[in-house]
Amino acid sequence: MMNTALQGWGIWLALAGACIGTYLCRAIGVLLSGKINQESPIFKWLSAVTYAMVAALTVRMIILPFGLLTTVPVYLRISLCVLCLAIMLSNPQKRLVPALLTGTLLMMTYGLIF
Amino acid sequence: MTAAAPPPQTPQPFLTPGSEELNENGQARFADRKEAFWSGFRYASGAPAMVLFAGMLGFGAMAKTNNVDLWFTSLSTLLMFALPGQVVLLDMVLSGSSVVAIILAVTLTSTRFVTMTVTLFPQLHPRDRNRKLYASVHLLAMTAWAVSMREFQAIESKHRLHYYLGLGILCWAISFPATILGYLLAGFVPNWIALGLVFINPLFFLLTFTEVKTALNRLAIILGGILGPCFYLLDRDSSLLVTGVVAGTVAYFIDYQFLLRRFKDQS
Numbered sequence: 001m002m003n004t005a006l007q008g009w010g011i012w013l014a015l016a017g018a019c020i021g022t023y024l025c026r027a028i029g030v031l032l033s034g035k036i037n038q039e040s041p042i043f044k045w046l047s048a049v050t051y052a053m054v055a056a057l058t059v060r061m062i063i064l065p066f067g068l069l070t071t072v073p074v075y076l077r078i079s080l081c082v083l084c085l086a087i088m089l090s091n092p093q094k095r096l097v098p099a100l101l102t103g104t105l106l107m108m109t110y111g112l113i114f
Numbered sequence: 115m116t117a118a119a120p121p122p123q124t125p126q127p128f129l130t131p132g133s134e135e136l137n138e139n140g141q142a143r144f145a146d147r148k149e150a151f152w153s154g155f156r157y158a159s160g161a162p163a164m165v166l167f168a169g170m171l172g173f174g175a176m177a178k179t180n181n182v183d184l185w186f187t188s189l190s191t192l193l194m195f196a197l198p199g200q201v202v203l204l205d206m207v208l209s210g211s212s213v214v215a216i217i218l219a220v221t222l223t224s225t226r227f228v229t230m231t232v233t234l235f236p237q238l239h240p241r242d243r244n245r246k247l248y249a250s251v252h253l254l255a256m257t258a259w260a261v262s263m264r265e266f267q268a269i270e271s272k273h274r275l276h277y278y279l280g281l282g283i284l285c286w287a288i289s290f291p292a293t294i295l296g297y298l299l300a301g302f303v304p305n306w307i308a309l310g311l312v313f314i315n316p317l318f319f320l321l322t323f324t325e326v327k328t329a330l331n332r333l334a335i336i337l338g339g340i341l342g343p344c345f346y347l348l349d350r351d352s353s354l355l356v357t358g359v360v361a362g363t364v365a366y367f368i369d370y371q372f373l374l375r376r377f378k379d380q381s
Contacts, residue, residue: 029231
């Protein structure tokens with residue numbers, strides 16, 4: 001599954017860069033803490049970009065996954081997600097764990113049967 | 115976004131350490147820093163740790179089922195400690211993106227730490243706001259942030275840092291063994307269990323979107339969810355970055371135009 005272009009040192013370089021990039025964001029936060037308004041346009045834009053990226057990733061992981069999840073038909077993956085969302089939305093404050101459990105257990109059940 | 119998404123946060127002015135309402139009202143909640151630390155630690159050991167543990171377990175399993183190195187997987191948990199960024203990293207490595215694109219995308223997902231830190235740390239006692247915070251900030255993740263933002267209002271400022279440390283240290287400490295456990299389990303357990311484990315993360319992210327409050331971010335999520343697979347089919351390598359920037363910017367301008375129009379209507 002792994003692309004040949006990123007075998008060897010490439011993935012370690014990516015890991016090192018990712019760790020440094022992530023820590024830098026935390027450090028910049030400390031540096032700026034108390035000096036900056038979180039309602040400023042740049043922060044609003046950055047948070048929109050972040051949410052869009054994570055949403056794109058999530059939808060892709062469900063609709064066009066790699067590895068094991070490809071063995072589950074796409075309509076089933078989507079209907080499971082819709083079901084869990086419905087459970088979650090019925091009471092967003094309390095249903096995170098039940099919704100997560102339902103989805104995981106049903107997915108396991110599918111794997112056990114087919 | 116490592117675990118539970120933030121609770122509804124009504125916009126409120128910063129409570130600065132100097133403000134009287136914080137330091138003068140009634141008796142202290144904790145006797146000393148040690149008690150504050152263990153209180154945070156105990157709180158974290160409930161639901162926050164459970165969700166985080168499941169997420170990291172799923173991350174480890176996902177890496178194993180795609181034949182990614184164990185060290186690569188576990189070190190990313192230890193040194194990044196940011197589940198969305200880790201999943202982006204893993205995903206882009208698997209789809210064969212370039213190193214520069216990976217670093218850019220992961221760093222962009224981590225920009226949320228800037229806003230999280232900026233809102234949380236000004237609430238600490240001035241005495242605690244020193245260079246050591248550059249170490250403590252590594253423990254900051256969605257879970258610790260969301261809980262701290264809520265609880266800090268009821269904790270006297272001199273004990274806040276230790277409450278946060280108790281929360282953060284437990285979350286960080288369980289993540290590493292959870293990742294390794296997920297990795298090892300996925301190698302040994304039958305496929306049907308591994309299937310459940312690798313499904314945890316996409317499902318978890320999806321569920322946390324329901325707790326996002328602002329219209330701008332909701333719009334960004336919807337646009338990103340629609341455009342993401344389209345851009346992915348066009349070009350795998352750059353799809354996450356392009357989707358983020360395009361969907362985020364479009365959402366920003368739609369939201370901006372909407373605000374502008376409403377402002378005009380009122381005046």
